[in-house]
Amino acid sequence: MAALMNNVWLGTETGILKGVNVCKKIATNYCDLKKLDKEKEVTAMCWATEEEQQVLTGLRNGTVQTFDLEKGEFTDQQDCSGAEGVFRGLATHGDAVITCVESGLLKVWRGSDKESTEIKVGPNVRRMRQNPAKRNLVATGGNENDLKVWDLQDPEKPIFRAKNVRNDFLELRVPVCVNDMHFIPDSSKIVTCTGFHHVRLYDPSTPRRRPVLSVEFDEYPLMAMGITQGGNSVIVGNTHGAMAHIDLRKGQVLRAFKGFAGSIRSIECHPSLPLVASCGLDRFLRIHHIPSGTLDNKIYLKSRLNCLMFSSASFDTVDPEEILKAKERPAGPVDEEAENIWRQMEEVTEGSTKVKRMVSEVSTRSTTKRKAPAET
Template sequence: MAAPARNHVWVGTETGILKGIDLVKKQATNYTEVSSLNRGQEVHVMCFGDPQESEVLLGCRDGTVRVFNTEKAKFTEFHECGGGEGVFRGLGVLDNALITCVESGLLKVWKEGSNENVEVQVGPGVEKMRLCDAQRHKVGTGGKENDLKIWDLQRPEEPIFRAKNLRNDWLDLRVPVWIRDLDFIPESEKIVTCTSYHQVRIYDPCSPQRRPVLEVLFGEDPLTALSINPDGRSVVVGNSHGNMGVIDLRKGRLLCALKGNAGSVRSLQCHKSMPVVASCGLDRFLRVHSLNDKKLLHKVYLKSRLNCLLLTSRDKWEEEDLTPIADEEVKEEEDEVWNTMETVIDKSSGQKRKDTQDLTVEGGSTGKASKKKKKTV
């Protein structure tokens, strides 16, 4: 019998591999047979199947939901969750039912042992569907030209909240809508969204207005992921350029930046009880930052492009887990990545570059340019 998979972080990849990372032992384990992989197994969404976190559910490109049992350290179930078009944009569990939402806007509640599945059309272009942790029957949806809606799955006929777009801008042009991620603020009715137009917005369904009650701009690049700090006072956001920041939800200002990412952030998650946040993305690294002092605590190279992650609620990490890694250790890991890359030589233009590499061009954009040897310091 396989030993239980006790990991701190679970990661889903573009290649369809489920990886488990033990941050204490600094080990990463693949739980998917590489020989059986195909493009349809790309992991787009993940969630835990129960409060004990004994099951990890993976929503794949081919419309299947695969169930990984962490106690048996193997995949035990496969569910065909077809319907609608596009990839999964959300996955959750309500009692014994699966909840899925695909890009075309079809949200379905798959009741075990029943053919009477609930179907809800939430609008096309969906980028994110997320369940509320406190009220599991409540979900939020949003996407490209599909503004925020909150649904009660016990009464799914109409959304219980439908956001209203901002007023036209100073040129009297309509403000575009493109929600990329959203989350519910703990112990509150409020919900936070981030957009491709680098906006972080807070909506309050209890407010008379349906427009955002607060808006903050972060950076210049599209925001791709967010996660709310468990205390509900701040939110961590990441963008397509690899920048991450912590934003105060009360005063609407940037508290600090978390550095180290080199590619688009695909997923990030704050720990439920510890002041840390995990992130992953296109640069193939899993990183864990401290929210107290902004230090990079862990950095693990995982070889594949990373789409999504799950951070376990375990809070019995050993003390060395929270020791910031040294700059030398980060440099060694980066050097190892570069050393494994194959060197590509362009033979056809190599001689030409050699003759001109020490020359710079002076003068304007028109007329003949003079050449001068570049000084080196």
């Protein structure tokens, strides 16, 4: 059950699957250390279903393992090694598993009848991502392998193939290196980050195949990217440990986040809260608050971290069990004056989230106190 409480799941270079309960600051290893070796490095990770009951981890040696959260152990193991190279992306579509390896073989593994679709997406793939809204769409990209969007139902041809930007002022070809990409929710646009420190926005709904927006950040390769809630901005991280919030409407750097020592390998934004988690070679999991840019949590996890994802577990610092206990606890002697103040207080309905949260706390407190005299 403890596994269900973890807010963040991480895959490490040593092969350990880690679950972190951010509220309690507890990190748990879900692996037997003695069985691990270099070949079991976790290179890709995803949820098996949208209910977030199982975690799929892609290992360096080409196997995909299933970790069950309820049982707290690995339940299944499947050999998905189709071609050379490590997993660059892992996704699920119904009960099928989609894998993409570095050498460019994208494969859909359908569990029961062993039927599989194969797509050759080109060499040196750096990342494959699925469109979370339309799960049959995947995007791929890599070194000298520009962005392509594939429809799994029609694997013959990509439905979108990006075109390289125009030659530079010396009439030289600009090199291509797509390191990460994201589908922007509620639109057809795709945003990529490159090894030549650009963030590029593509719009497949228009006939234009070149990027509609290109933003430069710092001078080192951008390794990872996370998309914020509304899809109006992205957060990118580079090999020197610089992470920045970039607006996609104006193409501006909104904020640079601080506190990194090494290369960032993975960034993800929380689906509902304004939080961003990042991990990388410096062995720390960091959680920043996006609007203020403050470092909320920094947890040392002892191994180099490759990939991470948020779970839907709540970020409340209070345990649900503890709340129940608090309700059961008998109340002490009632202070009449304080009680009167509580009664006279007006209820605030509108305002910022912070005010709302305070009000809810106050109201819960007042209800417990009001209940107390009835019990006595």
